[in-house]
Amino acid sequence: MSVPRVTFDELYRRSSQYRLWSYTREELQAKREAVNNKGCLKVDERLKQLNGEVSEDLITKVTVEEELKLISFNSRRIGMLAKHLNLPSQVRATAVSFLRKFYLVNSVMEYHPKLVLLTCLFLAAKSENSFISINSFSKRIPKTTPESILKLEFEVLQSLKFTLFVHHPFRPLYGFFYDLQDVLGDEFTIEELGRVYDKARKLIDEALISDAVFHFTPPQIALACFKSIKPELVDRYLEKKFKKESKSKVKVAEAIKEEQDEGEVQDQDQDPAKASANTEAKPKKIDLYQELSRTVEECTAMIRTTQNPTKEEATDIDRKVHYCISPSLVLKRKREDTSEPSGDDTKRQRTETPATPM
Amino acid sequence: MPPLYTKSKKVGEGTYAVVYLGHHTATQRPIAIKEIKAGQFKDGLDMSAIREMKYLQELRHLNIIELVDVFSSQEGDLNLVLEYLPADLEMLIKDRSILFSPGDIKSWLLMTLRGVHHCHRNHILHRDLKPNNLLLSPQGELKLADFGLARSLTSPNELLTHNVVTRWYRAPELLFESRHYTEAVDLWAVGVIFAELMLRVPYLPGRDDLDQIDVTFQALGTPTEENWSNVSSLPNYNDLKIYPEPTRSELRKRFIGATEAALDLMCGLLCLNPANRWDTERALLSGYFKESPDPTVPVDLPKLSKKE
Ligand SMILES: Nc1ncnc2c1ncn2[C@@H]1O[C@H](COP(=O)(O)OP(=O)(O)OP(=O)(O)O)[C@@H](O)[C@H]1O
Numbered sequence: 001m002s003v004p005r006v007t008f009d010e011l012y013r014r015s016s017q018y019r020l021w022s023y024t025r026e027e028l029q030a031k032r033e034a035v036n037n038k039g040c041l042k043v044d045e046r047l048k049q050l051n052g053e054v055s056e057d058l059i060t061k062v063t064v065e066e067e068l069k070l071i072s073f074n075s076r077r078i079g080m081l082a083k084h085l086n087l088p089s090q091v092r093a094t095a096v097s098f099l100r101k102f103y104l105v106n107s108v109m110e111y112h113p114k115l116v117l118l119t120c121l122f123l124a125a126k127s128e129n130s131f132i133s134i135n136s137f138s139k140r141i142p143k144t145t146p147e148s149i150l151k152l153e154f155e156v157l158q159s160l161k162f163t164l165f166v167h168h169p170f171r172p173l174y175g176f177f178y179d180l181q182d183v184l185g186d187e188f189t190i191e192e193l194g195r196v197y198d199k200a201r202k203l204i205d206e207a208l209i210s211d212a213v214f215h216f217t218p219p220q221i222a223l224a225c226f227k228s229i230k231p232e233l234v235d236r237y238l239e240k241k242f243k244k245e246s247k248s249k250v251k252v253a254e255a256i257k258e259e260q261d262e263g264e265v266q267d268q269d270q271d272p273a274k275a276s277a278n279t280e281a282k283p284k285k286i287d288l289y290q291e292l293s294r295t296v297e298e299c300t301a302m303i304r305t306t307q308n309p310t311k312e313e314a315t316d317i318d319r320k321v322h323y324c325i326s327p328s329l330v331l332k333r334k335r336e337d338t339s340e341p342s343g344d345d346t347k348r349q350r351t352e353t354p355a356t357p358m
Numbered sequence: 359m360p361p362l363y364t365k366s367k368k369v370g371e372g373t374y375a376v377v378y379l380g381h382h383t384a385t386q387r388p389i390a391i392k393e394i395k396a397g398q399f400k401d402g403l404d405m406s407a408i409r410e411m412k413y414l415q416e417l418r419h420l421n422i423i424e425l426v427d428v429f430s431s432q433e434g435d436l437n438l439v440l441e442y443l444p445a446d447l448e449m450l451i452k453d454r455s456i457l458f459s460p461g462d463i464k465s466w467l468l469m470t471l472r473g474v475h476h477c478h479r480n481h482i483l484h485r486d487l488k489p490n491n492l493l494l495s496p497q498g499e500l501k502l503a504d505f506g507l508a509r510s511l512t513s514p515n516e517l518l519t520h521n522v523v524t525r526w527y528r529a530p531e532l533l534f535e536s537r538h539y540t541e542a543v544d545l546w547a548v549g550v551i552f553a554e555l556m557l558r559v560p561y562l563p564g565r566d567d568l569d570q571i572d573v574t575f576q577a578l579g580t581p582t583e584e585n586w587s588n589v590s591s592l593p594n595y596n597d598l599k600i601y602p603e604p605t606r607s608e609l610r611k612r613f614i615g616a617t618e619a620a621l622d623l624m625c626g627l628l629c630l631n632p633a634n635r636w637d638t639e640r641a642l643l644s645g646y647f648k649e650s651p652d653p654t655v656p657v658d659l660p661k662l663s664k665k666e
Pocket residue numbers: 369370371372373374375376377390392423440441442443444445504506
């Protein structure tokens with residue numbers, strides 16, 4: 001098992017994850033605002049098609065912030081569903097990635113995440129070699145049909161720009177676990193490192209729901225997960241590996257960078273903005289150790305700020321979205337509200353909350 | 359708006375797709391359009407199509423077929439736009455009117471290994487290398503194609519299916535139905551292809567899975583605990599005829615004209631024990647590629663005599 005690269009990584013830069021799905025913070029925010037706008041326009045369009053039958057003030061559009069909360073909530077549900085279906089962590093992680101990418105292109109007001117997440121999970125199982133037939137998949141998830149899941153497969157693929165390969169932090173985390181033993185074996189016991197590793201691995205699930213995945217490389221996220229559990233471990237590690245006492249250490253870091261052989265196509269995408277968003281571009285000129293420490297620190301902070309809405313919050317947003325997608329149902333509710341003010345509403349809420357084992 | 363691509367004639371059909379010759383409208387560059395029928399499979403998009411798309415999106419290399427674009431037609435069919443590569447190595451091997459020089463063979467092997475090397479450094483196994491999947495551009499460049507069986511190695515403990523690789527190119531660990539194989543399965547296949555380029559006939563043509571085991575070990579010796587520890591505990595290791603490993607002079611007799619360095623490389627690739635089999639780096643740095651003759655430059659490589 002080779003040591004993961006935290007420095008300039010030529011191979012990673014050629015991955016679709018880097019080329020198409022890595023952004024600066026500003027870019028990411030702009031994308032989400034655009035998507036939210038698109039969603040609002042879609043709702044307006046739906047209302048227009050109803051010829052004023054439903055008045056605009058009966059429908060509440062959701063904000064960028066609310067979209068994010070709902071997506072986070074449903075990302076977590078993927079985790080529970082995957083456990084229920086005995087799917088490996090790789091599938092779960094990929095499904096979460098698919099879902100979050102989908103909503104960088106579409107608004108929750110266009111497609112409800114509780115449906116999209118099922119398609120993402122089914123597609124991720126196929127993409128990660130854990131194929132389950134659509135019939136048994138659907139059978140094990142109440143209130144779904146094979147058609148309802150397959151119907152969105154194409155939309156999901158298209159939104160993913162037909163890129164399915166996702167680099168996750170699991171493998172680098174494992175690689176660092178071994179390198180940590182090598183580098184810090186005299187300062188920390190194997191048992192202790194093992195405990196930290198187990199906790200860090202659990203933390204990856206949180207990291208995958210954070211925006212870290214759009215800004216940092218998987219090895220950086222892996223180190224940030226270690227750092228969140230035991231900061232001094234990562235500090236010592238980076239210090240020992242990269243602190244510039246001698247020139248040779250820098251050489252080691254540069255050597256980590258892969259050489260190009262003749263056959264390779266040059267990186268077409270050398271957007272410097274992206275480069276700075278992801279990882280340091282020129283290890284020669286800057287103090288590598290400080291740069292890496294700063295990057296890992298930023299990544300750690302970002303993982304800490306993962307959205308975790310309460311069920312009530314999610315249900316509330318969920319209901320707004322429900323009427324944004326099907327505005328005419330608001331009339332039905334109004335009629336029912338007047339005839340049967342209390343009881344029915346709680347029942348409706350229950351059916352709106354996604355009907356899967358929580 | 360005119361369509362980005364035009365489709366002209368159908369050039370082939372695989373298990374999950376129909377392939378058309380087409381052109382990029384703006385540049386008139388010829389392309390192959392692989393149309394995957396959506397809705398034809400009850401489990402949604404077919405696994406082979408998913409794999410092909412997934413891996414080719416990531417692999418950009420001179421010796422790997424280029425996925426130019428992916429688009430969806432009005433009818434909801436998925437289309438993979440690939441560079442158009444009208445010939446493959448199998449056609450050349452079978453065309454008895456063409457003579458291969460040692461430099462030609464070296465050139466094809468070099469291009470194959472470079473493509474495989476790029477897959478492996480991305481932790482991607484091709485798992486179906488054979489002459490028929492090594493396509494040739496009009497300029498003579500060789501490119502790995504058909505990633506419908508490829509997969510990435512994500513964790514070292516994953517169980518893999520042994521039912522991969524077309525029979526004649528299947529490594530011993532696959533014949534024994536091991537579920538923990540590695541990149542080495544691809545290198546075995548390259549070794550068999552190397553032998554086939556020299557012999558001009560398939561090197562290990564088993565008639566069925568059982569015969570494949572016999573043919574393979576008759577040619578290369580039966581693995582034992584001595585050269586491969588724990589081999590006897592693999593699922594399908596039983597009732598084996600024990601053949602001795604071929605001597606160097608037997609190999610020289612079989613591969614007339616092969617240099618010592620060529621035989622070293624072939625034996626390194628066809629090493630029974632996957633743990634000792636050469637990897638792409640070792641193969642690319644082998645003496646065979648350093649000694650003369652130089653590999654033929656792609657444009658000067660033999661082309662099919664009759665136009666297809
Ligand atoms: N890039 C290409 N350029 C030119 N022709 C191609 C190209 N790709 C495929 N073809 C032609 O189309 C045929 C079908 O190709 P496809 O890859 O779909 O299936 P296959 O590999 O032959 O079979 P299977 O799907 O069973 O693996 C090929 O045999 C070949 O003749």
